[in-house]
Amino acid sequence: MVQENNNLPVEGEKNLVEMSISDTSQFVTFHYGKHFFGLPIDDVIEINKALDITPVPMAPEYVSGVVNLRGQILTAIDLAKRIGLSAKDFKVSEKKELHNVIMGNREEPVSLLVEEIGDVMSIPKDKISPPPDMIEGINLKYVDQVCKLESRLLIILDSKSLEQAENNKNQGN
Template sequence: MSNSVLNETKQYLTFKLSDEVFGVDVAQVREILDYIKITKVPQTPDFMCGVINLRGSVVPVVDMNLKFGMNLTERTVNTCIVVVEVKLGDETAVLGALVDSVQEVFEIEPQNIEPAPRIGTKLNTEFIKGMGKREEKFIILLDIDKVFSSEELEIVQSSGNFKSNEINSAK
């Protein structure tokens, strides 16, 4: 993880997945939506929730809980879709992240960010920019460009848990 990224004071938006708090750089957050109907695209993995209509554009939504190997995000009044902009090579893609609840926006100084531990987070360390300290608690600061890199979501094309498997094997 390049340290230069962490050398300036940045604002992070925090959200909760199960009981854990995660942060993303606000510069990459476009808006926060209340939960709306998501249209499932057939023959795609479960963590790919489907697509929503964002003012006329069709935007994919990812269930962050499932993506990080936790249980399916339960729908409550606090369930939100965080719309983020992700760099995919030279392009920018817009994507929705389904989270349990959105917490706050706060500023964090570089000295309060520690590098991600190599083990123990149960997450691919590639995804983690650093661990932010805040009032004795740790917040996992995500590198969403990595989390949503096309290779990460490529599984959409090759796996999927139902018929598409058969189709592929049949070929």
């Protein structure tokens, strides 16, 4: 069962079928800059390659704007800005379109903007560990767990804190 640990999308997909569900967890993976991220598959509603983003002035910095997903208007959150990646950690040219990972609860999902969509990976539960004390350039508040793959670290994000609005308590109502 070692081969699951590689992060090549194509193979990951093949293995998905073979895996027994009880001792593995499935993650939707994606890239942003040099980092490799994952979200538990249950937290992801769908993947959408490119949606038009309407910028919202005066919005919190991590909000890139709003997108229209079949009539439902979602807040688009830039993953890099949200988790505190500094500009040197990712080099996304301005023109490049980011992809949308639609996630969160179905009442009010959000669109998480990522640079590149990876694959769905099945990972044995015993390979998953709590995050280290520090991951360079990332606010650990948003990291739930990590998984050491052969070549790199899969950072499993905490969808709750990602979608949680911060300024709501003092300014809402």
